[in-house]
Amino acid sequence: MKQHSYFVYMLASRIGGTLYVGVTNDLERRVEEHRAKTVEGFTRRHGVDRLVWFEPHGDIRLAIAREKQLKKWNRAWKVRLIEKANPNWDDLFLALMAPYHNRPASPVIPGER
Structure with a gap:
């Protein structure tokens, strides 16, 4: 039997900005x-x-339940969850994609090396 992966994730507009909670079976595609x-x-x-945050699940029912739970949370609780794992609100998509695209996990600012 094939093992499936599901992800509950949070997106932000910027550091401390607007938040969105979602669930998907393909985190790369969905964030793209x-x-x-x-x-x-x-x-x-x-x-x-x-x-800015994601959590893997092996069961879609658990992933959906977690998404619904987080959607009911107040903003301060979501911010604490993000900052516990990602205190700088880094864009985790860059780190996820780095191994597949041979690019650094951290963005390089032009003129700095």
Whole structure:
């Protein structure tokens, strides 16, 4: 039997900005859709495309339950969850994609090395 992976994730518009909670079975594809603004809706309207937190699950029912739980949380609880794992609100998508695209996990600022 094939093992499936599901992800509950949070996106932000910027450090301390607007938050979005979602669930997917393909984190790379879904975040790319948010970043490319290919899907109408909340994240496109509010410029929410920075992956700041995610949690893997092996069971879709557990992932959906966790997503619903987080959506009911107040903002301060979500911020604490993000900052516990990602205190600088780094865009985790860059680190996820680095091994596949031979690029550094951290963005390089032009003129700095």
